[in-house]
Amino acid sequence: MSTMSPLHERFAAQGAVFEDRNGYDIAVRTIGNKEEADAIRNGIGVWDASDLGKIMVRGGAARELLDRTLTGDIEGLYENAIRYTLLLDEDGRIVADVQVYNNFDEFMVTCSAGSKARVLKALEANNSGGAEITDASDKQAVICIEGPKAWQVPQKLAGLDVRSLRLLTFTECEISGAKVLLARIGYCGEYGYTLFVPREAALAVLDTVLERAPEAVPCGRDVQDLLRLEVRSFNLEKDIPNGESPLQAGLHWMIHFRKSEFVGREAIMREKQLGVTQKLVAFEVLAENSQFSSSDIRDGADVIGRIVNFAYSERRGRPIGLAYLAEAYGWPGVDLLIHSENGEIPIHTVSAPFIHTESNRIQIS
Amino acid sequence: MLTQAESKATVLSAVQIAELLPHAAPFVLVDRVIELEPGKRGKGLKNITANDVFLRGHFPGRPIMPGVLIVEACGQMAALVCAAEDAARKNGGGDTIAPGSGKSERPIEVLAMIERFKFLRMVSPGDQLILEAEVGKRVQQMVRFTVSARVGTERVAEGVLLAMRGE
Amino acid sequence: MKSGTQAVVQQHREFSERIKNVLIDRLELNLEPDEIAEDAPLFGMGLGLDSIDALVLIVGIEDEFNITVDTSSHNIYRSVNTLTEFLIANVDQKEATAQ
Numbered sequence: 027m028s029t030m031s032p033l034h035e036r037f038a039a040q041g042a043v044f045e046d047r048n049g050y051d052i053a054v055r056t057i058g059n060k061e062e063a064d065a066i067r068n069g070i071g072v073w074d075a076s077d078l079g080k081i082m083v084r085g086g087a088a089r090e091l092l093d094r095t096l097t098g099d100i101e102g103l104y105e106n107a108i109r110y111t112l113l114l115d116e117d118g119r120i121v122a123d124v125q126v127y128n129n130f131d132e133f134m135v136t137c138s139a140g141s142k143a144r145v146l147k148a149l150e151a152n153n154s155g156g157a158e159i160t161d162a163s164d165k166q167a168v169i170c171i172e173g174p175k176a177w178q179v180p181q182k183l184a185g186l187d188v189r190s191l192r193l194l195t196f197t198e199c200e201i202s203g204a205k206v207l208l209a210r211i212g213y214c215g216e217y218g219y220t221l222f223v224p225r226e227a228a229l230a231v232l233d234t235v236l237e238r239a240p241e242a243v244p245c246g247r248d249v250q251d252l253l254r255l256e257v258r259s260f261n262l263e264k265d266i267p268n269g270e271s272p273l274q275a276g277l278h279w280m281i282h283f284r285k286s287e288f289v290g291r292e293a294i295m296r297e298k299q300l301g302v303t304q305k306l307v308a309f310e311v312l313a314e315n316s317q318f319s320s321s322d323i324r325d326g327a328d329v330i331g332r333i334v335n336f337a338y339s340e341r342r343g344r345p346i347g348l349a350y351l352a353e354a355y356g357w358p359g360v361d362l363l364i365h366s367e368n369g370e371i372p373i374h375t376v377s378a379p380f381i382h383t384e385s386n387r388i389q390i391s
Numbered sequence: 392m393l394t395q396a397e398s399k400a401t402v403l404s405a406v407q408i409a410e411l412l413p414h415a416a417p418f419v420l421v422d423r424v425i426e427l428e429p430g431k432r433g434k435g436l437k438n439i440t441a442n443d444v445f446l447r448g449h450f451p452g453r454p455i456m457p458g459v460l461i462v463e464a465c466g467q468m469a470a471l472v473c474a475a476e477d478a479a480r481k482n483g484g485g486d487t488i489a490p491g492s493g494k495s496e497r498p499i500e501v502l503a504m505i506e507r508f509k510f511l512r513m514v515s516p517g518d519q520l521i522l523e524a525e526v527g528k529r530v531q532q533m534v535r536f537t538v539s540a541r542v543g544t545e546r547v548a549e550g551v552l553l554a555m556r557g558e
Numbered sequence: 559m560k561s562g563t564q565a566v567v568q569q570h571r572e573f574s575e576r577i578k579n580v581l582i583d584r585l586e587l588n589l590e591p592d593e594i595a596e597d598a599p600l601f602g603m604g605l606g607l608d609s610i611d612a613l614v615l616i617v618g619i620e621d622e623f624n625i626t627v628d629t630s631s632h633n634i635y636r637s638v639n640t641l642t643e644f645l646i647a648n649v650d651q652k653e654a655t656a657q
Contacts, residue, residue: 110603193602258597276595279604283593298592308597325559357570357596358639359646360563377639378597386633504610528620530629533613553610 031076032167032228036236040244047247048140050077055246060340065243066214066253067341068384070173072235073245075220076228079142080163081135087155088133092126095152095289097272099282103128108194108211112272112280113137113148118293119269121148123262123280125211127196134162134207134222138262148289167228169235171242172218174384180208180219182238188217202230213250215257216385252337255346258308258378264335265306265348273297274350275306304331305356308380311345311364312372320365323349323373330355333364341381351375393425393436393521402427403435403471411474412467413499417444420464421471421522430476432525435468441516456514461548462505465538469524469552470500473534500554503533508550518542532556570596573642576622581638584618585611596638604637623649 028051031037038044042053053074056062065071083092093100098111105128113121122141127134137145142163149159171179180186184199186208191197196209204227212218223231236242254261265275272281273294281294315338323331331351338345355362360375403411403424412419426434439446439456446454477498514520520540527535532555539549559567578591581600585607598604601612615635616627623645627634634644 194606259603273595276597278593278595279598279606281593283590284588301592325563354559354567355563357567358643359566359570377637377643378599379636382633504614506614528613528617528629530613530616531609531632533609535613535617553613555609 029077029164031074032225033074033076033169033232036229036232037074037244037246042244042246048077048138050139052077053246054248056244059246059249059252062243062245062249063253063340065245066173066216066249068174070171070176070179070239070242071245071249072232072239072242073170073247073250075168075170076166077139078163078168079135079137079139079145079161080166080168080222081137081142081146081149082158082160082162083133083135083149084131084158084160085156087153087157089128091149091153091155091157092133092135093285094287095148096124096126097281097285097288097290097294098126099285100126100128100133101285105130106195106197108196108209110194110211110280112277113141113145114272114288114290114294116290116293118271118290118297120262120266120272120275120277121145123260127207127209129196129207139163141262152289165225167223167225167231169221169223169228169232170213170218171221171235171239172212172214172216173242174216174388175241176212176217176219177388179235179239179242183235184208202227202234204231206231213259214253215259215379215383217388251335252339255335255337255348256339256341256380257383258348258380261335267334270304270306270350271297271302274302274304301353302356303353304350305353306334306348307331307351307356307358307375308378309347309349309362309373309375310342310380311347312374313366314344316345316366316368316371318364318371319367322365323351324363324365324370325355326363330362339380346380393519400425403475408435408471411478412470414467418463419467420460421467424468424471427472427475429479430472430526432523433468433472433475434524435471435522437464437520437522439514439516439518439520443516446516454516456518456520458508458510458548461510461514461520461540462502462508462550462552464520465522465524465540465548465550466500466502466536466552466554468522469526469534469536469538469554472524472526472536473500473556498556500534500556502552503555504553506535506551506553508548508552510548512542512545512547514540514542514547518547520547527551569646570639570642573645574638577619577638577641577645580618580622581615584614594638596642598637600635600637601632619645625649 028046030051037053040056043055044051045054096111098109103109109126121144122137124137177188191210207222209220321333322329331349333349336347358375358377362373363370421435422437424435523539525537536552540547578594600607
């Protein structure tokens with residue numbers, strides 16, 4: 027029996043389709059992938075991320091524990107700021123991507139539902155300083171609001187001027203009588219806000235969101251894959267199918283290389299010195315909608331890479347994807363081939379992002 | 392001391408400067424503008440007098456213009472170059488500047504970065520600072536200025552400032 | 559590998575290296591060139607550079623490559639890759655390499 031989100035009934039009332047994902051009943055689709063994508067790209071989309079793992083780390087040793095365990099700079103993470111970073115294993119392979127929130131006397135570590143057990147295990151294993159680690163995942167609902175018009179929502183909800191909340195920062199506010207953590211963080215390349223709401227107040231807060239922003243469209247989870255791919259936003263399940271390293275995936279920015287300690291550091295520094303043997307590169311298919319029949323990518327007769335992430339993008343007007351290519355090919359501007367049911371199709375490597383988002387065009391802060 | 396050509400020109404008087412800049416006394420650090428190409432470059436001057444407010448405390452018995460205020464004077468000269476461009480645009484082009492719009496409506500330019508600055512000589516009462524500002528690269532709301540200040544023929548300060556234009 | 563592909567890749571490699579050095583020097587980043595991914599966003603969720611850095615970077619690129627960058631679209635300086643593509647399209651090869 028899957029765990030139900032506190033927001034389940036509202037999405038069910040919208041006619042959402044539910045599927046079990048990692049033991050949670052997730053609203054995967056509401057009005058349809060295409061319409062949901064349009065909403066998030068042109069207006070405001072709202073979806074339920076309550077299954078997000080939320081781990082609280084408290085105590086004097088908390089900051090040091092997180093800094094020692096994760097790849098990013100937690101030592102230098104300011105209050106009310108968020109760090110998007112990685113947890114690796116000793117061999118430098120990605121275990122999870124996490125967001126660390128510095129909320130003064132407590133840190134909140136968020137991660138996907140499927141990663142939570144491993145993140146908890148890694149933190150506990152490294153906890154020589156006796157920090158207090160609690161799994162608070164079921165205590166809070168999570169509402170994601172994203173779109174080029176989403177910046178209007180915090181103003182309507184809590185009287186917050188959009189300029190006062192910079193990217194990757196958060197604040198506490200009161201919505202419908204509940205204490206809500208409002209973070210400016212998005213996943214699809216648009217203006218994005220994430221609300222952490224006490225479970226008991228979840229429905230009331232969602233109702234307030236939908237009432238104050240009537241143009242907001244409730245969306246499902248599935249549309250996320252395409253939207254993230256369009257702006258090359260990291261997607262652990264798709265981008266790291268086989269223990270590929272963060273350097274191969276181009277996630278250098280999540281790693282604080284000057285830090286003397288983090289799990290997997292030795293492996294990362296060794297790989298960096300030797301150079302990566304393959305790189306995750308963006309490509310587009312030079313044909314109308316097509317599906318690939320083999321993940322092989324060829325240069326002539328030689329297989330030099332494989333597709334890991336692939337979708338048709340209306341906004342690009344072509345199928346797009348990410349592939350691991352041998353380092354010699356890992357650059358934009360290279361012509362290669364893939365196989366479809368209709369034979370060989372040319373592809374072309376490109377630089378990210380695949381599309382320029384509406385949010386990018388809007389200059390606010 | 393101004394050159395002969397410089398001393399003939401008054402492009403903007405102190406009154407016009409006060410109308411163009413969002414600043415007000417006692418913090419307007421440009422007394423007169425003597426050359427002006429709106430949006431491109433400009434030259435102005437500030438007389439340093441023993442009566443200047445900031446000299447009272449810096450230092451008692453040894454009045455020296457604080458370096459950061461030389462930066463500010465140069466920055467205001469740069470702001471005037473941009474304000475002139477805005478005013479000219481409001482008038483439908485041309486180089487004439489119409490004063491009169493309220494101070495609070497004007498776009499403010501705030502210092503974003505002192506990329507580099509050198510203070511080559513101390514500035515004291517009796518000196519006349521000749522301030523020069525040249526607009527360089529712009530990226531979105533950010534503008535880069537090359538600025539300098541001289542007393543007579545001697546350069547007393549020079550640097551590069553980045554400023555953000557906005558409400 | 560086709561010689562055409564090889565030439566494109568080589569151009570990308572060379573420009574990337576120089577762009578990364580401009581980034582590191584002008585912005586005083588505490589990073590080595592091999593610690594910057596070519597496709598990573600320079601601004602926002604990525605390297606997290608700000609609008610001041612944007613101007614300093616553009617000035618650095620203009621100086622290094624003797625070229626004028628049209629800054630009306632910020633898509634050009636979104637990543638090392640986008641900057642490389644811009645340079646490949648606009649820089650006179652002889653002039654750029656004769657430094």
